Amino acid sequence: MSVSSRARPLPLAAVDAIAIAGLVVAGSLAFGAAYGGQRWLIACAGGALVGAAAALIAAWLRWSAAVTGLVVVLGYLLCGAGLAVPSTAIGGVLPSLESVRLLTVGVVTSWRQLLTVSVPVGTSGGLMIPVYLTAVATTAVGMCCALRTRRPLWALAGPVSMMLVAALFGATTPWLPVVSGGIVAIGGMIWASWRRAADGAAGLDVRRPISAVVLLAAALAAGLFLGPHVDTGMRYALRETVEAPFDPQEFPSPLVGFRKYFKDQKNSELFTVTGLPDGARIRLAVLDDYNGVTYNASTASGPFVRVGEQIDDPANGEPATIDVTIKDYQGVYLPEAGHLTGLTFESGDEQGLRDGFRYSGGNAVAVVVPGLASGDEYRAGVIVPPPTDGIDLSSTPVDRVQLPVPARIPDAVKTAAGKFTENATTTYDKVAAIRKGLADQGFLSHGTEGEEVSASGHGLDRLTRLLGDKEMIGDQEQFAPAMALMLRSLGIPARVVMGFSPQTPPADGTTVVHGSDVTAWVEVPFEGVGWVPFDPTPDDQRAAQQPDPQPEVAPRAQVLQPPPPPQPPQDARTADVNQGDTDNRKDNPDNTDHGDSILGTILTIGLWVGFPLLLVGVPIGLILLFKARRRKRRRSAPVMSDRISGGWDQIVDRAADLGFRPAQRLTRTETAAEVDEHLGGSTKVLARRADARVFGPENVDESEAERFWADVDAALLGLNAGKSRWRRLRAALSTVSLRQRSLRQRSLRQRSLRQRR
Numbered sequence: 040m041s042v043s044s045r046a047r048p049l050p051l052a053a054v055d056a057i058a059i060a061g062l063v064v065a066g067s068l069a070f071g072a073a074y075g076g077q078r079w080l081i082a083c084a085g086g087a088l089v090g091a092a093a094a095l096i097a098a099w100l101r102w103s104a105a106v107t108g109l110v111v112v113l114g115y116l117l118c119g120a121g122l123a124v125p126s127t128a129i130g131g132v133l134p135s136l137e138s139v140r141l142l143t144v145g146v147v148t149s150w151r152q153l154l155t156v157s158v159p160v161g162t163s164g165g166l167m168i169p170v171y172l173t174a175v176a177t178t179a180v181g182m183c184c185a186l187r188t189r190r191p192l193w194a195l196a197g198p199v200s201m202m203l204v205a206a207l208f209g210a211t212t213p214w215l216p217v218v219s220g221g222i223v224a225i226g227g228m229i230w231a232s233w234r235r236a237a238d239g240a241a242g243l244d245v246r247r248p249i250s251a252v253v254l255l256a257a258a259l260a261a262g263l264f265l266g267p268h269v270d271t272g273m274r275y276a277l278r279e280t281v282e283a284p285f286d287p288q289e290f291p292s293p294l295v296g297f298r299k300y301f302k303d304q305k306n307s308e309l310f311t312v313t314g315l316p317d318g319a320r321i322r323l324a325v326l327d328d329y330n331g332v333t334y335n336a337s338t339a340s341g342p343f344v345r346v347g348e349q350i351d352d353p354a355n356g357e358p359a360t361i362d363v364t365i366k367d368y369q370g371v372y373l374p375e376a377g378h379l380t381g382l383t384f385e386s387g388d389e390q391g392l393r394d395g396f397r398y399s400g401g402n403a404v405a406v407v408v409p410g411l412a413s414g415d416e417y418r419a420g421v422i423v424p425p426p427t428d429g430i431d432l433s434s435t436p437v438d439r440v441q442l443p444v445p446a447r448i449p450d451a452v453k454t455a456a457g458k459f460t461e462n463a464t465t466t467y468d469k470v471a472a473i474r475k476g477l478a479d480q481g482f483l484s485h486g487t488e489g490e491e492v493s494a495s496g497h498g499l500d501r502l503t504r505l506l507g508d509k510e511m512i513g514d515q516e517q518f519a520p521a522m523a524l525m526l527r528s529l530g531i532p533a534r535v536v537m538g539f540s541p542q543t544p545p546a547d548g549t550t551v552v553h554g555s556d557v558t559a560w561v562e563v564p565f566e567g568v569g570w571v572p573f574d575p576t577p578d579d580q581r582a583a584q585q586p587d588p589q590p591e592v593a594p595r596a597q598v599l600q601p602p603p604p605p606q607p608p609q610d611a612r613t614a615d616v617n618q619g620d621t622d623n624r625k626d627n628p629d630n631t632d633h634g635d636s637i638l639g640t641i642l643t644i645g646l647w648v649g650f651p652l653l654l655v656g657v658p659i660g661l662i663l664l665f666k667a668r669r670r671k672r673r674r675s676a677p678v679m680s681d682r683i684s685g686g687w688d689q690i691v692d693r694a695a696d697l698g699f700r701p702a703q704r705l706t707r708t709e710t711a712a713e714v715d716e717h718l719g720g721s722t723k724v725l726a727r728r729a730d731a732r733v734f735g736p737e738n739v740d741e742s743e744a745e746r747f748w749a750d751v752d753a754a755l756l757g758l759n760a761g762k763s764r765w766r767r768l769r770a771a772l773s774t775v776s777l778r779q780r781s782l783r784q785r786s787l788r789q790r791s792l793r794q795r796r
Contacts, residue, residue, distance in 0.1 A: 049099060049765075051237055052186055056095045058230040059181040059194055060087035063174055065226060066202035068219040070170050072210035075159025082167045085122040086174030089114040094182030096658075100772045110658050111179045115172070116142055123171040126163070141165045146172060150208065154277055155284055158210045169208060177201045191234060195227045207277050285343035285397040285406055287336035290371055293324045294334050294537050297516040297557065298495040301485045304554030309368035309539075312550045314361045315376060319423045320540050320572075321552065324372045325402040325562075327534035328443040329527075332498045334520050334535050339442050341401025352400040354378035355569070356422040365415040367554075373405035373417075374539065374552075381420040392417075427571045432467040438564035440532050448528045449499050451506040456525035466531060470563055470573060473525050477518050477575040481511035490580070497521075515559035515576050522561045522575040533563050536572070662772055669777075674748055679739035680732060686744075686751040687729040690714070690722055692776035693755050696769075697762065706730075720757035725750055 067083045093114045097107035119142045120127065120134035127138040145168035153160060153169050160166050181197025184190070202223055206216045300309075312321065326334040354377070361376055368374070373396075382405070384392040392415065395408040459476035463469040486493035493512050494501060497520040505517050519535045526533035539556045562570040669692075673685025687707060694714045705713070711726035728747065732739050759767050 052095055052098065054237075055185045055191075055194070055230075055234070056091040056182055058226070058233075059185060059197060060084075060091045060178050062195070062198035062223055062226050062230070063087045063090075063178045063181065063201045065222040066177075066198040066200075066219055067170060067174065067205045068222075069202070069205035069209040069215045072215055073153070073158050073160055073208065074167075074170070075161065078162045079167055079170055082122045082162075082171040083174045085118060086115075086171040087178045089118045089122075090175040090178030090180075091182050094179045094186070098183070098186040100769060100774070102658075102774050103778055106658070106774055107179075107183065111175065113657065115175050119168070119171060123167045124165055142168065153208055170205075173201055173204050177204075185234075191238075192231050195223075195231070198223045198227065284338075285408065287324075287338070287343070287406075288328075292326060292333045292335040293370060293372060294326055294497065294516060294520075294535065294559065297514075297537070297559065298485065300554035300557040301487055301514075304367060305487075307367045307554050309552050309554060309556075310366055310374060311364045312361050312374075312376075312541075312552065313363075313548055314359055315541070315545065315550050316357055316359050316423050318426075319359075319376050320558075320560075321374050321376055321538050322403060322536060323370075323374055323538045325399075325404050325534055325536050329445040329520070329524065331446040334497060334523070336402070336404070337443050338399065340440065340534075341399040343397035343399045343404075343406055345396070346398045348383050349381045350379045350398060350400075350420075352378045352380060352398075352403075352422075354403075354422045354424070356424045358420070358422050360418065360420050362418050363416065365411045366413055369410060369412065371406045371408055371410045373407055373411065375403075375405055375419050375421055377421040377423040378403045379405060379419055379421055382417055384415070384417045386414060386416040424569065427568065430568065430571075432565055432568065432571065433465055435467065435565045435568060437466050437531055438566045440564050442527075442532050442534065445524060445527055447499060448524050449503045449506075451503045452521060452524045453528045455506045455521075456528050459525070460529065467565075469529060470526060470531065473522055474561075474573045474575045477511070477522055478577050481513065481518060481575075481577040483514055483577045483580050484512050485514045493517075511577075515557075518575045518577070519559040519561050522573070526561070526563065531563060533561055534570075536560055536562050659772055662774060662777075665777060666771075679741065679744050682744040683729050683732045683739060683747055686748050687725065689751055690725065690754055690758070693758055693770065694718055695776045696771070696773040697758060697766070698770075714758075718758050719761060720754060722754050722758075725754055 064080070064084050064087050067080075070079060070083070090111060093111045094107065096102075097110055102110070116139055117134055120129075120138035121132040123145075124138045124141045125131045127135055127141060129135050141164070145165040149165045149168035149172075152164070152166055177197040177200045179197075180200075181194040184196065185194035202216070202219050205219065209215070315321070324336055325340070326336050327339055328335045328337040356377060358380070359376065363374060378400070379398055382396070382398075384396075392407055396405065397408070398405045455476075456473060459473045460469040463472045482491065484491040484493035486495065491512050493514065494504075495516060497516050501517060502521050502524065505511050505513050505521060511518075523533040523535050537557070537559045539552050540558045541550045541552050541556050543551055543553070543556075558574075558576070560572050560574045560576075562572050564570050670689060673689060674682060676682045676685055691710065691714075694717075697718055699714060699717050707726035707730055708723060711722040714720065714722050725747075728750075732743070732747070759770075762770075
């Protein structure tokens with residue numbers, strides 16, 4: 040990239056920044072149908088401003104390409120917290136460790152998420168990172184082309200690149216890329232015409248920009264209002280060729296239909312299993328995400344991915360091969376007995392079932408989209424987890440796996456958890472105490488005919504009633520979620536597993552699973568052991584009981600009670616004062632909140648003002664620090680002759696920061712002559728004194744070195760004399776001398792190595 044020899048005036052460069060940033064935002068319009076809403080547009084506009092500001096500051100201060108890239112990355116991380124991932128930012132603005140992690144990892148992973156989430160994708164997690172990152176990068180590149188090359192019109196490559204990325208990663212809506220392309224084309228021509236006129240000697244015609252703005256506004260209005268009505272057919276987008284992963288949140292939780300197995304399919308044959316080991320349970324779904332209404336599945340423990348007939352899922356346990364035949368069971372979750380090692384479909388639409396098959400190794404759960412139907416058969420190789428009854432877990436810590444945070448845990452759940460675990464010490468003791476408390480004090484009832492009344496559901500209100508009533512009455516749908524939430528309230532990871540526990544002995548090796556075999560339990564992870572099951576469901580069957588008739592009691596005669604004694608005067612006055620204070624507090628509810636609101640306002644203003652200052656101040660502070668350390672090192676060199684040569688180097692560096700470029704291999708006297716000619720001042724005498732002290736036979740004492748540095752400071756003031764304030768400021772913040780000094784030292788080291796050889 041060839042750098043322009045003439046610096047562009049700051050006002051004109053600012054106009055370039057606004058134009059390029061605006062064109063980049065216009066080029067991103069094709070993202071709109073993919074994201075939905077307008078929040079993504081804020082991230083895009085903010086990213087364009089970050090890229091434009093970073094490139095403008097770097098060009099104005101003549102920073103190198105490496106420093107410019109560092110500033111762009113720093114701006115991306117600092118501002119990205121509030122613009123791209125606000126949910127992880129401190130106060131919605133300041134970057135946190137989590138926001139920095141998402142912004143760093145999202146450079147690679149966010150593109151896949153954007154393509155695999157169904158549109159509109161929304162703005163959660165790191166989904167806004169692609170549009171924000173693209174805006175920062177394309178605007179920064181466009182500004183560097185506009186301000187630092189001899190072909191500034193190459194800056195339009197930035198908006199065009201944004202337009203192409205938005206078209207590929209957006210939705211298949213055909214008219215948005217047309218509108219985006221039209222605005223970028225017309226706006227680009229307007230900016231290019233203005234740029235040529237601004238760089239020319241002739242003055243600008245005021246009528247040109249006005250007519251250009253009118254033309255751009257007309258094109259924008261025509262595209263936005265007429266574009267949706269133009270039928271150009273569907274267009275190509277990358278998301279059409281990328282297969283989205285299975286999202287369990289799109290399907291209802293199977294735990295919601297728990298009671299239907301007892302009421303509608305209690306005696307129905309759901310499916311048959313051949314080869315099931317004795318005592319093995321059949322897993323159906325793992326539920327670890329509680330939203331306050333239902334327990335649903337998630338991909339926290341592992342995504343659902345496509346696998347072949349052979350599955351690499353290492354696990355400890357007993358290997359087995361089971362054959363399953365579906366009868367009355369319906370659903371997307373595949374009944375199986377443990378970790379899968381292989382699966383083949385043997386009847387029905389084999390190809391369709393294979394194409395819809397997904398497996399999550401972390402959950403040991405398989406799904407088939409669009410679902411299983413009567414007559415489907417499959418053979419599965421499984422590893423059945425070993426029983427954990429004989430394992431001593433009292434001293435084994437739990438594995439701190441990351442699970443979704445429950446939306447809310449009822450107070451009744453927290454209270455019951457504290458009550459059950461008040462005497463427990465270790466983590467295992469707490470888990471066992473909660474399981475035992477629910478199983479011993481609860482009563483089992485599915486709410487069917489002949490049983491105690493028991494409502495279905497496992498929402499906040501149902502679990503509150505379960506634990507708040509005098510008697511805990513419910514079934515697995517209530518007790519398993521209650522135990523899981525109790526453990527989560529204590530900081531112990533836990534999840535609910537729904538499946539089947541066949542009660543009928545197998546006939547000829549074939550187990551028939553009925554609706555009454557459905558159950559649910561809780562799993563807790565322990566280090567080195569894995570997920571250990573715990574069953575909190577009571578064994579006692581609670582039958583419906585008729586209330587005992589109460590004997591009728593004759594009403595008592597009402598006796599008029601005497602009035603209360605009068606209140607003592609001192610007590611009355613005290614009560615009145617207290618009541619008055621209470622009334623004042625009730626009448627002025629904002630007294631305590633007023634200070635908080637003022638503090639919040641000041642904090643918000645400070646964050647929004649401090650962020651840009653931090654973005655600009657950190658690079659400037661580093662440059663000033665490096666220069667101050669360089670001066671101190673030169674002036675306090677242990678060898679006096681090095682102090683003299685360091686003082687002369689200080690003059691050469693200031694001249695370089697002011698724009699002077701000396702020829703190579705010149706003596707100090709020749710360099711001083713060129714400096715005085717281009718910048719003014721009187722440095723020839725100092726150059727001769729430096730040569731005499733460095734190469735002369737006399738030793739230099741410390742007082743003479745101090746006098747030389749005093750003359751150096753006077754010469755530096757002479758170089759600054761007559762220069763504008765902006766030029767002096769640019770010289771103070773320039774990195775030219777830092778780069779030249781690094782190159783000069785590298786050249787000296789290479790020359791020294793060649794001489795030694």
